Amino acid sequence: MIRVLIVDDEALVRAGLRLILEAAGDIVVVGEARDGAEAVGAVERLRADVVLMDVRMPGLDGLTAAERVTRLPDPPKVIMLTTFDLDEHVHRALRAGAVGFLLKDTPPRDLAAAVRTVAAGNAMLAPTVTRRLISSFAEKGPSGAEVACERLTALTEREGQVVRAVARGLSNAEIGRELSMREATVKAHVSRALAKLGLVNRVQAAILVHEAGLR
Template identity: 60%
Template sequence: MTGTVGEQVRVLIVDDDALVRAGLSMILAGASDVAVVGEASDGRDVPDAVAACRPDVVLMDIRMPGVDGLTATEDLRRRRDSPEVIVLTTFDTDEYVLRALRAGASGFLLKDTPPVEILQAVRRVAAGEATLSPTVTRQLIAHVSAAGAAAPHNEARRRVQALAEREREVAVALGQGKSNAEISADLHMSVATVKAHVSRLLTKLELNNRVQIALLVHDAGLA
């Protein structure tokens, strides 16, 4: 969902720590193209806050004492026209982060991320772009493998093998954490063509973002 008012990206901040909410609000308030339209301190308040504030992007704390960010993210992403979600965490290898990404979160931010990078992530997500760099994607996939969570699954393999050959090549490249530019060079196609393939993959596989494609490919044992 990327609706805007006055060309501003509408952001809802969800975190049980009032100081974190205040800090994020100050960071986002410094950008003329971003507006904080609401705050919530618990995942249980997210549905009402989203309905009232109509955000484009939700900055969602993963660990909250009531309804956690993972549960709130899963609930949001099951709804039609849901806002994009960026999860907030203290640890980049948090198992909850991986579960949130599988549920459809567009990316994650560490709570000590520099302000300029937080703004860039919000803008990218609102524009429908990836928020995770190829390096971070590779780190996440490595963590999945180390945790033993990415053993090949028949269903994942069936879904990937059902793709056309070129689509499968692009999917595997995404599973390797490659950027559009890297895929373009490796597969000898334009960046625009790569983007078109990624869009078709998201539609065919019924996924929300390229990170989910990467995780699916890894589940299939193809990356």
């Protein structure tokens, strides 16, 4: 079972999300929190695999809470939920370590699928968010691309191949098939690459690759 923590300041939203997720059969909601501060405390108490985090909440907002949660030892995967797919929210959330960004009007089946996807170690972004995010990186000036390229030189050739495949949205199994590697070997390459680059997750690696203008 995938263990989920729901964080939203509206009780009706939390109840609706719980109903949707627990109807999936393979997901259990282990707790709820009304704001970012409660969320950080709940993450430290509960062993959630995934946190669904509202962006806008009173007190400690979801973006700040996500930054704190992803810095904890063995942190859960964080999916940000919002009514508005504002670029500044998306960029900050992903740089904070969130691995998903979904709109609150996401269909119930897609919401459950997103939880399964991030629990498996992959990223999940709303399609409109993905298109604009990649477009914004394509518009960055040459200086930003040069810095990103310089950071990527820390990787071996194989690690670079794996990270570029990650940026294309491939899973470990898909990368293994493409590069003729065992899935466990791919996972090891990803872990080493993230450590060398000082990154938290695959999404941040994909951002760096796109900033460098690579595919």
